[in-house]
Amino acid sequence: MKKLKFDPLNIVICGIGGQGNVLASEIVASTMNDLGYRVAVGETYGASQRGGSVMSHVRVSETEDLGVLIPSGEAHIIIGFEPLETLRMARQYAGANTMVIYDPRPVYPLGVLQGNQSYPPIEEIKKELEALTAEAHAVQAADIAMEIGDTRAANVALLGAFSRLEGSPLNTEELAAILAQRFQGRALEINQKAFARGCEAIDGEGGGADE
Template identity: 85%
Template sequence: MKKLKFDPLNMIICGIGGQGNVLASEIVSSTLNDMGYRVAVGETYGASQRGGSVMSHVRVSETEDFGVLIPSGEAHIIIGFEPLETLRMARQYANKETMIIYDPRPVYPLGVLQGNQTYPPVEEISKELLALARETHAVHAADIAMEVGDSRAANIVLLGAFSRLPGSPLSTGELSEILAQRFQGEALEINRKAFASGCSAMDLKGGNHQ
């Protein structure tokens, strides 16, 4: 168990229903717990089956048990599966030390598809995220997942990217090991490819921005 940069380390994993962000938060939290950290997890759901917001609070400590909800402005890491949802969380929880990894591919609500609502340009979302946080990393997880053979593996792509983030409490090896415990056969192979591709996407980026 390595020393945390912050104690508690506060992480938010967010997206919309059906994107696999709840599974991602469960993988992260259970891995941390198995390593000996004290982990508190809280989840909030919108109309998740209709594409509503889904958000997980993950709080990690070496020695103490903390409440499950992260106070406003105190997230250290935000992992976002949808850009506008990521921005909503960042507006409430980010600060100048926050690191954000997100998929910049929009998932348009029904109101937008019907022409009753508007969706802000992704470029504007990216600029605001960068202004709110210490650093942001746009990883095209959904596109990468489709390239490796299964669009549902976007969550695993983002976990691979997360493992390469400076300050991540979990290494690439630690997260990679748990995949073999959660998946079997063809699903395991696809998720291993997705995870490796997420790692590579972060390595290729090099810098701290888009």
């Protein structure tokens, strides 16, 4: 068990219903638990069946038993499946040491599609995320998933990118191993491709972690 950069380490995983972020949080939490850390997970749901907000708190420690909720301003990593949801979480939970990794592809709510609400420009979201956090990495996870043939794999693409960040508590080998345990056949092949493409997205920035 390697020493955590922060203890407790606080991770927020957020998006909207149906994007697979709950599965992503479960994979992160169970992998950390298998490696010997103490892990607490808390989840909150909006109208998830109608595309509402879904957020998971994953808290990790080498020695402490933790409460499930991350205090405001104390997230170290935010993984976001939708840009506006990512910004909402960053406004509440980001601090001076926060790294954020997110898919910049918007999922427009019904009110926006009907013309009753507005959605902020992606460039404005990007700039605010960069201002609120120590690092902000945009990864086209939904596009990666569509290119490899299964939109459900966007969450795994983001996990691949997460594994390549300097300071990530889980490296590429550790997360790749859990994928091999969770999936079989074509599902495993699809998710391995998505994971590798997510890794490449961060390595292409010149910010990949050492194995």
